[in-house]
Amino acid sequence: MDESASALLIGCDFSSAPAARKPIVVAVGSSSREGVVELDGFECFASLDAWGAWLSATPAWVGAFDFPFGLPRELVVALGWPSDWKRLVEHYASIDRSAIRSTFAAFCAARPAGGKFAHRATDRPAGSSPSMKWVNPPVAFMLHAGVSRLLAAGASLPGLHVAADGGDRIALEGYPGLLARELVGRRSYKSDQRAAQTEARQRVRGELLAALEAGSPRLGLRLVLAEALRERLLADAKGDLIDAALCLVQAAWGAARRTSEGPGYGLPPDLDPLEGWIVTA
Numbered sequence: 001m002d003e004s005a006s007a008l009l010i011g012c013d014f015s016s017a018p019a020a021r022k023p024i025v026v027a028v029g030s031s032s033r034e035g036v037v038e039l040d041g042f043e044c045f046a047s048l049d050a051w052g053a054w055l056s057a058t059p060a061w062v063g064a065f066d067f068p069f070g071l072p073r074e075l076v077v078a079l080g081w082p083s084d085w086k087r088l089v090e091h092y093a094s095i096d097r098s099a100i101r102s103t104f105a106a107f108c109a110a111r112p113a114g115g116k117f118a119h120r121a122t123d124r125p126a127g128s129s130p131s132m133k134w135v136n137p138p139v140a141f142m143l144h145a146g147v148s149r150l151l152a153a154g155a156s157l158p159g160l161h162v163a164a165d166g167g168d169r170i171a172l173e174g175y176p177g178l179l180a181r182e183l184v185g186r187r188s189y190k191s192d193q194r195a196a197q198t199e200a201r202q203r204v205r206g207e208l209l210a211a212l213e214a215g216s217p218r219l220g221l222r223l224v225l226a227e228a229l230r231e232r233l234l235a236d237a238k239g240d241l242i243d244a245a246l247c248l249v250q251a252a253w254g255a256a257r258r259t260s261e262g263p264g265y266g267l268p269p270d271l272d273p274l275e276g277w278i279v280t281a
Contacts, residue, residue: 009037009255010063011174011247013240016138016145020046022192026054026063027244031252035215039225039245042232048145055153055169062258062265064174064251065150066243067142068131069157070276072118075107075132085160085274093148097141101134121272126178126281159263159271172254172265172279176246179280182218183211190239197237205242209233212249219253219280254279 011027018024023044031037045051055061070085071092082088092100108116117130134140150157156167163169180189189204191197209230215222223245225233233241254265262269271277 007255008058008061009248009251010058010061011244011249011251012063012065013176013243013247014065014067014142014146016048016067016141018046018048018051022238022240024048024051025240025244026051027241027248029248029252031221031255035220035222037221037223037249037252039223039229039248041229042241042244048149052149052153055149055155058169060168062170062172062251062255064172064247064254064279065146066174066176066247067146068120068128068139068276069143069147069160069171069173070120070272070274071131071143072120073272073274075104075118076274078107078118079103083274085276088274089147089151092144095144097134097144100140100144104132104134104140107132120275122173122275122277122281126175126278127181128175128177128278128281157276158265159267159273160276170255170258170265172251172267173276174247174250175278175281176243176250178278179216179219179246179249180208180243182216184208189242190237192238194237202234202237205236205239206234208242212245216249219249221249221252223249250280 009029013025015022015024023046026043027039028041029037029039082091117132119130129139131143132140150171154163155169155171156163157171184204184207187204189201189208212223257266258264260266267277
């Protein structure tokens with residue numbers, strides 16, 4: 001197994017507006033045995049600054065983060081925004097959310113029904129929402145809040161950006177829904193709405209966790225965790241903990257492929273250096 005697979009692994013379930021009731025959740029673990037991802041625990045952050053400070057203070061990690069790292073090239077070209085990734089994200093971070101919403105809404109309004117949003121190349125194989133979407137889920141705002149803090153923490157984003165020091169912190173774009181669908185289909189296992197936090201969803205969450213422990217056939221990885229952590233995952237009706245654990249498995253898969261062709265970490269050699277790619281897609 002690649003030496004980076006034994007480094008600290010993190011999986012992040014992200015919120016662009018974290019609070020004590022809905023924090024950013026980071027699963028922490030390692031993969032010192034081939035085919036095994038060990039979940040050690042969770043870190044929770046009620047503010048973006050606290051999350052960013054933790055990333056900066058943690059000296060070396062490979063992480064998968066549940067928010068987009070890039071915008072669709074079609075959108076960027078149409079708006080006349082910078083076509084260099086670093087300059088683009090700096091420009092994007094300088095715009096407030098209301099301006100992002102109005103700009104993207106105007107772009108969509110000028111397009112025909114059924115094709116309102118521009119998509120990245122990774123969206124179709126991953127089954128992910130377009131990264132310009134500003135509601136349900138507001139991934140455009142997640143990109144706005146998240147990527148600049150990864151850069152401030154000194155992270156390298158393979159295929160997009162290499163940190164000035166070469167980077168002991170490696171950030172990969174994750175998407176827990178991709179792995180969850182492989183294991184339990186499209187059945188819902190979580191909800192932020194209390195009335196929808198049903199026993200049926202808890203049963204699916206149990207099936208999803210059992211499938212993670214049995215191992216993903218495609219990724220060749222199984223999750224190992226203590227009974228107390230298993231109980232926390234099952235009890236978390238919002239699904240933030242299990243989503244972070246799903247991202248942790250994706251981080252482990254990428255870490256084991258650090259030296260693969262192209263940008264490494266299992267990412268495609270021909271990925272668009274403006275749009276980025278979801279690891280394991």
